[in-house]
Amino acid sequence: MPSTYSRLHDGYDSGKGRWTGWVKLAVVLVCLTVLGVLLAFAVLKRPPAPKEHETLPQEAGGSNSSTDQCSMALVESIPQQVKYKANVTFGIPLENVWKDLMSMAKDSVEVASFYWSLTGEDIGVKSPSDMPGREILKELEELPSRNVSVRVVTSVPTVPTNSTDLEILKRKGLEVRKVDFGRLTRGVLHSKFWIVDRKHVFIGSANMDWRALTQVKELGVVVYNCSSLAKDLHKIFQSYWEMGQSHSSLPHPWPSKYDTAINKQHPLLVKTDNVSSRLYLTGSPPSFCPLSRTQDLEAIVSIISEAQHYVDVAVMEYFPTTRFEKPRRYWPFIDEAIRTAAFERKVKMRMLISCGRDSDPAMLPFLKSLASIDNPHQDVDIQIKLYIVPVGNQSDIPYTRVNHNKYMVTDKAAYIGTSNWSGDYFLTTAGVGLVVSQHAPHPVWKTKALQGQLRAVFDRDWSSEFAVDLADLGHHPDCALSR
Template identity: 75%
Template sequence: MTLVESIPLYVQYDANVTVGIPLEQAWKDLLSMATEQVEVSSFYWTLTGEDVNVNSSSDTPGKGILEQLEALPSRNVSVRLVTSVPSIRTNSTDLEILKRKGVQVKEVNFGRLTKGVLHSKFWIVDRKHLFVGSANMDWRSLTQVKELGVVIYNCTSLAEDLHKIFESYWAMGQPNSSLPDPWPSEYDTAINIHHPLVVKAQNVSSRIYLSGSPRAFCPSSRTQDLEAILSIISGAQQFIHVAVMEYFPTTRFEKPRRYWPVIDNAIRRAAFDRNVKIRMLMSCGRDSDPAMLPFLQSLTSMDSPRQNISIQIKMYVVPVGNQSGIPHSRVNHNKYMVTDKEAYIGTSNWSEDYFSTTAGVGLVVSHEPLWSTDSLHGQLRAVFRRDWQSQYAVHLADLPQYPDCNLSRGLG
């Protein structure tokens, strides 16, 4: 079980800091290992620069992944892909190319089923290896966007459990599908917040479970993503470190927009009632919505050392530099949380729609002994500390000095 990262080109850290295995390497290794079956869930597919009318050598790793996927059927490896019915037209030819090579593809119309999208990003290889994280099947995820995920090798129990989620998407990708209520028993899980999977490796005992969203896609035995997040926040005693691209205590896509302070209240309670130290690292790029700023300022206004209330927020700004011709890039796309007790790696931003209508998954891990530096929890703590202390993490008041951050408009 190891952390996987994509660090954008020209983002540099000091020597000797913790860095996850490069995402490109992890994906290549998983595809090389495959002997029977590869299953991938991704919001969308753009593995070549031509897909977004960009000519950049930084799409080379994406093209390499596409070629590896194309070659799998000729090695007698079955490939099944689920993706969201596109909400916007793209020029991507990835899925057509893959279909011609014998890959099976299902586009799930979440808009019809739940009024959301399929936003989950995960891989299952041979029903024993898996990847869960923030990265879509996009060349920019490998070179232009900061991504974070986890790869778990040789864990059939967890891979089979994730496969049940994949199968629920696959079933709903059929024409004229309708959501079952309740879900048939084959989608049930024995692994959840109440009964985590216990795994022992390298003298560390880990408790792990997968969470899912939205509620309509979860059998009653599956822990919902929101429940997992709230449980982790309420269980923290010393600190909560959060890194998500977008944070809105509202709906984002449903109109009219609605106030939704569920996670926000949990964070405030942890800081006020239990004096848990909160650090939150959001992303700010050229496309970020300045409407996020007042909510972040509201949280930081509670920060009061005198009353032992600590809520600190920074924005992670990936410098654009000479990469300005590449759309929807140069952002910190991470979606994780680490506390003094647990680690969480997800696929969702933190606003209501991601939990009520949109498909996502989360992986929750705790360890004994807890403070091992080599454990996933230890790696995640170190990565958060590295980013928080880096030159790319900017206090809200200093944002006007960073033209690559669109939130600075909200400070006018």
């Protein structure tokens, strides 16, 4: 079919049709003139640019600008007897952050955790290393006496435990709900986060377990004075809380009060200490996410796909399959994103996978498969190491001495989550993540920007004596993958 230009041109050149062409041209010009007037009017009517401390409205494809003075910092727990060389980066100790959040609380504390086990008796162990857990439990008990309301959600099913924590807390006036994820989604509530006064947030790998404070390597992020983010995370907490009622059923769709204006398409924009940050929360499983919430899997795959130079991943488990449903299914989404980034875009991949006494040896073939496509001659760079926490004299404490981290950092973004990287965690199990994309002047990048801190922590672990190249594993008594 001829173009509009061609039809007008042909009409002008063809005798009687010449005037028809001119009429059509005139109509087009008039329409364009009217359109231009309307656009100019729209521009003139546009509201003035907001002042520095005003909140910007959300725009399609844009960001949500916040007046909150949000500040972020990495949080870590380093197992006892694990020592690093001097002059390396560390996050704030997890114990300090939890105690700090409780001391700051004026109105409310809301905690989501897979399970609770803050004393050694819960697992039949006597160890002085449970003292920080006991202190945390004691401080939680005392919050109601300060007129601070405390709500806790945890999972059904949960790990086998004789924990009495929740019964103690309920007697002290804390509200507790157990969410039957086994019935609702065939999964578990695996999220781990705190919300304090609807303005401070902690998200990370640590359950409410004394071992998370002294025996397991954990990583998370604390965000202070960030009401916009905290209120958004509260929507996720509230979805768990509602589903913790007896005879609850998943809504389809979720009511509008659970919708979010903060997601991958519209991140929260904050600027603090000369660092500009774009933030959004992610969630899983899909059945717990309103359409406006960016799902965990979507965020992880998009972060890998958008990286241009490097992707550093630290996770406890990596399986391109499901792990818990029967029969197991192949689940290649993250694996394909990694292979595509390395092979097609020549992005440098480094993966630090945990290996402990209880790690599943079935993970090893998948890691070897990924490592096998490393090819310097074709500029394909995939390096895989296993992080092994020495057991030492702590062998009597079960399910410890492991790197429980769940994060990723690239040249474009940082992701800190609560899920291991296998299919069930994104299909049936509840998890959350925080995505942070930052810009900052070079001098403040490593000290002020979370992305810079996270890259420095990854480099520290990657270069440490605890990281063993997959090809050099051999036999290691503290790593089940080597047996």
